[in-house]
Amino acid sequence: MKTTPTATAAPIGIADAARPDADRPAVVRALSAEVTRLTGAASDTAERQAARLADLTAHYGASPFTPLEQMRRRFDLDRAGFGRLLDLFDRIPQLGAAVEQGPAGKYWSNTIRPLNAAGALEAAVRREPAFPYSVGLYPGPTCMFRCHFCVRVTGAKYDAASVVPGNEILTSVIDEVPSENPTAMYLSGGLEPLTNPGIGALVSHAARRGFALTVYTNAFALTEQTLRRQPGLWDLGAVRTSLYGLNNDEYQATTGKRGAFERVRKNLQDFLRMRAERAAPVRLGLNHIILPGRANRLIDLVDFIAELNESSPDRPLDFVTVREDYSGRDDGRLSEDERTELREGLARFVDYAAERTPGMQTDLGYALESLRRGVDAQLLRIRPETMRPTAHPQVAVQIDLLGDVYLYREAGFPGLAGATRYIAGRVTPDRSLHSVVHDFVTSGRSVDPQPGDEFFLDGFDQSVTARLNQLEQDVADGWDQHRGLIRAV
Structure with missing residues (x-):
């Protein structure tokens, strides 16, 4: 797992990179100076990389669940060039902080960051x-x-x-x-x-x-x-x-x-x-x-x-x-x-x-x-x-009075049509919650989502599902090392 470098004092402008009202030229200038300091790149190369870093940060500050391959195509970069850009993003920890403080920052602070940790x-x-x-x-x-x-x-x-x-x-x-x-x-x-x-x-x-x-x-x-x-x-x-x-x-x-x-x-x-x-x-x-x-x-x-x-x-x-x-x-x-x-x-x-x-x-x-x-x-x-057939019991489960362990928060209602398919198992005096989750995951069991099943997901379940879909897509596209753009906390 990649680690986050020790943060230094943020050059003026970088901390504002994900703000919608940011002075983009000032952000690019600050980033260009930082890129030059880190890589020794010539000014025109540093400015191009800085502009891409600013755009990357602004995008993820507002749209945190975008797959990396989609961004590579948007920048029209080959894999090697995009990989260098991501490596550079990691070397400037203020950019990760700017993403987490962007307009969609609540996804990071309320959900992604604690689950990452x-x-x-x-x-x-x-x-x-x-x-x-x-x-x-x-x-x-x-x-x-x-x-x-x-x-x-x-x-x-x-x-x-x-x-x-x-x-x-x-x-x-x-x-x-x-x-x-x-x-x-x-x-x-x-x-x-x-x-x-x-x-x-x-x-x-x-x-x-x-x-x-x-x-x-x-x-x-x-x-x-x-x-x-x-x-x-x-x-x-x-x-x-x-x-x-x-x-x-x-x-x-x-x-x-x-x-x-x-x-x-x-x-x-x-x-x-x-x-x-x-x-x-x-x-x-x-x-x-x-x-x-x-x-x-x-x-x-x-x-x-x-x-x-x-x-x-x-x-x-x-x-x-x-x-x-x-x-x-x-x-x-x-x-x-x-x-x-x-x-x-x-x-x-x-x-x-x-x-x-x-x-x-x-x-x-x-x-x-x-x-x-x-x-x-x-x-x-x-x-x-876009629902995950394996859900996310490692992240969250819900248990009702019968001991039934539900995979989604809005499924735990008695008599709700289709909800019993999202019961991972039942806790009993002889069977623990740990056993229920362990058996569900290791068995490879999955649930084939049907129309209307999306209503079983509340806002938390939806954001977790979006993040997991993003991470899995990044892995499938060969971006395992950088999956999710920000992983370490």
Whole structure:
């Protein structure tokens, strides 16, 4: 594996190479000087190489999943010449840093970089068994909402009798996960995690092993009564509440439940107040999906958060993440007019959030961060023909109350048509998660994707799939040494 050279002070201009508004001539001049210093090349040769390096860096800063052979053809270079360019890229570590800080930087910081460091992507590319980097626990037996963008089968739930043995299985998984990474596990679904009456005990058990679990919840059941019945919830690392609107009408239109908005708002206010009283370290944040017809509501979202914070002015909300709908369904896509409106409103949203909710972390995720920075990046859209039949269990798996180990995050719903094909195996009292993943990988088993299977992949699964496809294509094209452009961390 190639290594990253020790970084020196970045010459002026190189650090800006992936910025859409960068002074390209200044970047090329700075790079040309660096190329001359490193290679002794004549000025005209150094300038040509510098221009190509600037273009390479800008492209991957905005489009991180491009195969290297595609870039070679774009530059119209022979293999030897392109190989020298890639070698030179590696010798200027500021270029790799510039790519990771480009408009698509969230792909690098949120996904690629930590998976590179853990070796999870390498294991997937090499078809080698490895314990999953991320383990999702899906403890919810049911859900009180029916969100129009959710793949849940109406009325589907787990039998109440499965909860106790299911929690025992999930406890065994918690005991099995290596404790080096305190955020290796999370609680989600599937169905609503807080409908499990033993979730507090699961959280406390994980906390005793040093894990800081995050729960993804709709917060409808995050009542003061729930928190008193299940004090283990205070051992969570974070609570991420999916916010489905900013008033009663929006909430009912999305979730199908009357009065849900008022209840969720009160639950969040009570949680903030109780957290401050207990001086509990658990973080609280919101996940907000921008749905069609609501692209202009981001300023209202900040006002909503500011009003929540009045319940605990000394310990306000910690973070908010804003996303587009990754489902790929037509009813979740923003129109071109709305995307234009959104592009113009993102900067105002970030500035207004800094003004009204100082100290709150604002995360726009993959494509919206690019959009804010002037690159109209579309969401990844993995299709059945670009899905990986072997998936990526070395990177992530999800386990439900039955012990079934799902290969994709949006497949773990009971009764969902086609989802059982994406079960790698079942954890039982006699079979560990490690065994399930090891057997799936070493058996060479694969799943032939069918139309509609792409809806089983969430945004994380899609970005991981795109990265693995890129790495495998680079290897197949003979660029193993440089696959993915940036490998070392």
